[in-house]
Amino acid sequence: MKKVVTIGEIVVEIMATTIGDGFLEPISLMGPFPSGAPAIFIDQVARMGQPCGIVSFVGDDDFGRTNLNRLRQDGVDCSAIGVDPDRPTGSAFVRYRDDGSRDFVFNIRHSACASIAITAEAKALLAEADHLHVMGSSLGSGGTVTAIRESISTIKQRGGTVSFDPNIRKEMLGLSGMREALEYVFSETDLFLPSGDELYLFCNAATEKDALLQILSCGVTAVVIKRGAAGSSFFDAEGYVSMSGFEAEEVDPTGAGDCFGGALVTCWLRGMAPRDALAIANAAGALAVGKRGPMEGAATWDEIEQFLLTRQGSQ
Ligand code: ATP
Ligand code: MG
Numbered sequence: 001m002k003k004v005v006t007i008g009e010i011v012v013e014i015m016a017t018t019i020g021d022g023f024l025e026p027i028s029l030m031g032p033f034p035s036g037a038p039a040i041f042i043d044q045v046a047r048m049g050q051p052c053g054i055v056s057f058v059g060d061d062d063f064g065r066t067n068l069n070r071l072r073q074d075g076v077d078c079s080a081i082g083v084d085p086d087r088p089t090g091s092a093f094v095r096y097r098d099d100g101s102r103d104f105v106f107n108i109r110h111s112a113c114a115s116i117a118i119t120a121e122a123k124a125l126l127a128e129a130d131h132l133h134v135m136g137s138s139l140g141s142g143g144t145v146t147a148i149r150e151s152i153s154t155i156k157q158r159g160g161t162v163s164f165d166p167n168i169r170k171e172m173l174g175l176s177g178m179r180e181a182l183e184y185v186f187s188e189t190d191l192f193l194p195s196g197d198e199l200y201l202f203c204n205a206a207t208e209k210d211a212l213l214q215i216l217s218c219g220v221t222a223v224v225i226k227r228g229a230a231g232s233s234f235f236d237a238e239g240y241v242s243m244s245g246f247e248a249e250e251v252d253p254t255g256a257g258d259c260f261g262g263a264l265v266t267c268w269l270r271g272m273a274p275r276d277a278l279a280i281a282n283a284a285g286a287l288a289v290g291k292r293g294p295m296e297g298a299a300t301w302d303e304i305e306q307f308l309l310t311r312q313g314s315q
Contacts, residue, residue: 002130002269004045007055007122007151008038008138009113010071010081011090011106012063013254013294019096022103027095032063033293034070035092037135037167040255044262044284044298046075050269053077053129055122055147057115063089064112070295080125084112094254102254106172109141116144118151126154131269133261136166136198139181148181152188161221163191163268165261166198187218191268193261195226212240224264224278226257231282232264234274243278246311248286255294260285263304283307 014031016023034043038054045052054076058064060083067089072078090111095103118126126132132155138144152162164185172178186192186202192215194201202218205211208225212235215223222236231245263284267277283304288297299307 001051003128004042004050004052004131004133004265004269005055005125005129005151006038006042006133006135007116007148008135008144009036009090009108010039010054010056010058010064010067011036011092011108011111011113012066013092013094015093015252015254016095019098021097022095023093023105029093032066032091033295034067035255035294036067036090037137037165037258038133039067039071040258040295040298041133041135041165041262042076043071043074043295044259045266046071047298048263048266048301048304049075050266051077053080053125055080055116055118055125055151057082057084057112059083059087059089059112060085061089063091074298077125080119080122082115082119082121084115087112087114100253114141114143116141116147118147122147126151129155130158130160131155131163131265132160133163133165133265134185135258136164136168136182136185137172139178139185140172140175142177145177145181149184152185156188161190162188163193163261163265164189165193165257166201167257168198168201190221191265192220192223193226193264194223195228195257199223199225222268224281226260226285228253228256232260232278232285234278236274241274241278243275243282245282246286246307248289250289252292252294253289255297256285256288258294259288259298262298279308280304283311
């Protein structure tokens with residue numbers, strides 16, 4: 001089986017228990033939950049039984065330990081997660097607004113995540129990897145970008161593949177070097193996983209169809225569009241397949257895109273037909289939104305199959 005590696009932030013998430021605008025007054029909070037887009041992604045891959053690991057850094061604190069415990073327990077190779085004694089584990093505070101949008105306060109760039117680099121342990125992990133997944137949210141710090149560039153070149157030299165989820169938060173778009181880093185990763189991407197307007201980030205198109213055609217002409221092998229509750233679509237040189245989402249009670253949408261991506265990449269690496277891959281990834285996304293906490297809803301292969309059995313014919 002192919003080994004999947006990702007590189008980027010491991011953080012805890014602390015979420016507001018009430019809906020409202022931002023964090024300008026004292027409000028009640030819940031957490032810490034293991035989090036970080038690459039960490040959620042790789043946890044989903046591990047739970048599906050695919051060999052996988054992550055290159056990252058945490059602090060020598062409980063926020064780091066809660067993440068390490070969870071990732072290890074779920075089967076992620078944690079050998080390339082360094083512990084920085086001088087910086088705390090990263091964190092993200094999140095609060096939902098009435099319209100479903102979110103406000104974040106991030107402590108990532110100045111946390112242990114700032115130490116992310118290709119250490120000897122990271123080199124060893126990458127030397128046995130077949131596939132690299134990159135999250136746009138990891139491109140906010142220069143050190144991580146350098147490490148991602150190095151990882152991409154190692155993977156490509158090994159004949160491996162790269163998937164890319166732009167996963168851009170409005171709070172991050174203005175960061176210096178972000179645009180260049182996004183463009184670079186896109187230029188090396190085999191499997192592209194945008195949601196919403198991210199489809200149009202790297203092309204000049206007015207319609208979805210034009211955007212898809214332009215993206216394929218840039219050397220991308222396949223594009224998978226995430227459409228929230230509406231489901232997802234797969235496009236490659238063979239054609240276009242779309243599948244509606246499963247009905248699910250949305251307890252907490254954070255992490256749905258990352259779990260969807262982990263499941264989709266796993267299916268793609270196993271050579272599954274697009275329709276089957278979309279069904280499994282939509283199920284992983286639906287299961288993820290049903291649980292509070294970004295990584296809490298990552299499901300095993302068995303749980304996904306059970307879900308699909310109970311939902312057959314309901315799409
Ligand atoms: P995130 O906001 O976490 O980055 P995303 O925008 O990358 O997520 P979404 O499209 O929100 O990704 O969700 C990914 C997938 O999860 C969807 O394509 C769908 O299959 C599933 N999903 C998301 N929300 C729901 C929902 N409310 N009900 C059912 N399925 C959902
Ligand atoms: Mg979303």
